[in-house]
Amino acid sequence: MKRIKALLYSLMGAALMTACTAPSAQTSTTAASSDAEVIERVIMARRSIRQYTDRTLSRDTLQQILLCGINAPNGQNRQAYELRVVDNPQLLQEISDAVASDTEVRMRRGASTIFAGAPCVVFIARETTYDISAIDCGLLGENLILKAWSMGIGSCCMAGPTRQMMQSKACTPYLERLGFSPDYELLYCITLGYPAESPEAKPRKYEEKIRFVE
Numbered sequence: 001m002k003r004i005k006a007l008l009y010s011l012m013g014a015a016l017m018t019a020c021t022a023p024s025a026q027t028s029t030t031a032a033s034s035d036a037e038v039i040e041r042v043i044m045a046r047r048s049i050r051q052y053t054d055r056t057l058s059r060d061t062l063q064q065i066l067l068c069g070i071n072a073p074n075g076q077n078r079q080a081y082e083l084r085v086v087d088n089p090q091l092l093q094e095i096s097d098a099v100a101s102d103t104e105v106r107m108r109r110g111a112s113t114i115f116a117g118a119p120c121v122v123f124i125a126r127e128t129t130y131d132i133s134a135i136d137c138g139l140l141g142e143n144l145i146l147k148a149w150s151m152g153i154g155s156c157c158m159a160g161p162t163r164q165m166m167q168s169k170a171c172t173p174y175l176e177r178l179g180f181s182p183d184y185e186l187l188y189c190i191t192l193g194y195p196a197e198s199p200e201a202k203p204r205k206y207e208e209k210i211r212f213v214e
């Protein structure tokens with residue numbers, strides 16, 4: 001009899017505990033699914049933006065974007081990247097002019113700079129002594145791009161302009177001015193600004209590129 005009573009009490013206790021924990025479990029499930037919806041919406045709606053309005057980005061807004069950038073996963077938490085943010089249009093114009101003075105550049109129609117006329121450019125360098133540092137750089141870039149998009153800010157990941165900067169002799173002083181540490185080399189940049197275009201999504205080759213392996 002004692003055993004039956006004990007079993008009954010433990011069943012009642014378990015039922016009570018379930019009743020108490022159920023709402024919070026439900027709440028976290030709801031929160032999780034709404035996070036999932038928001039993230040999917042931002043990821044799927046994002047497009048590369050190559051035309052910007054004149055509206056400038058505040059430093060506070062930039063800080064929020066950059067903070068999300070560097071919170072991306074990275075190898076061994078070594079953070080094998082350095083970022084330099086240029087939000088001075090005159091400096092961006094000077095860099096672009098220097099590159100154009102000794103390198104063949106194809107500027108986008110209507111764009112004043114090799115950075116598609118963006119009001120802000122984040123230059124990203126990788127640590128050369130760490131073989132997979134480019135992965136860290138790429139992941140931080142996507143975080144930053146998605147955070148920006150969620151705030152109504154457009155961006156474009158660009159490797160063309162930075163490749164040209166590295167090839168241009170006239171750009172050397174500007175590379176020095178960016179001031180990356182000795183073991184770092186410029187890898188790519190991300191332009192940022194308020195969008196003045198809304199491009200269509202470019203199709204992805206899902207069936208061709210992704211395969212489940214049994």
Ligand SMILES: Cc1cc2nc3c(=O)[nH]c(=O)nc-3n(C[C@H](O)[C@H](O)[C@H](O)COP(=O)(O)O)c2cc1C
Pocket residue numbers: 046047048049050156157158159160161188201202
């Ligand atoms: C590593 C990398 C380098 C890129 N370099 C350039 C570039 O130099 N110039 C440019 O206009 N777009 C550049 N892009 C943007 C791609 O062209 C763009 O992401 C792609 O066409 C898909 O379009 P979406 O971003 O709108 O989905 C680059 C993207 C990546 C990931």
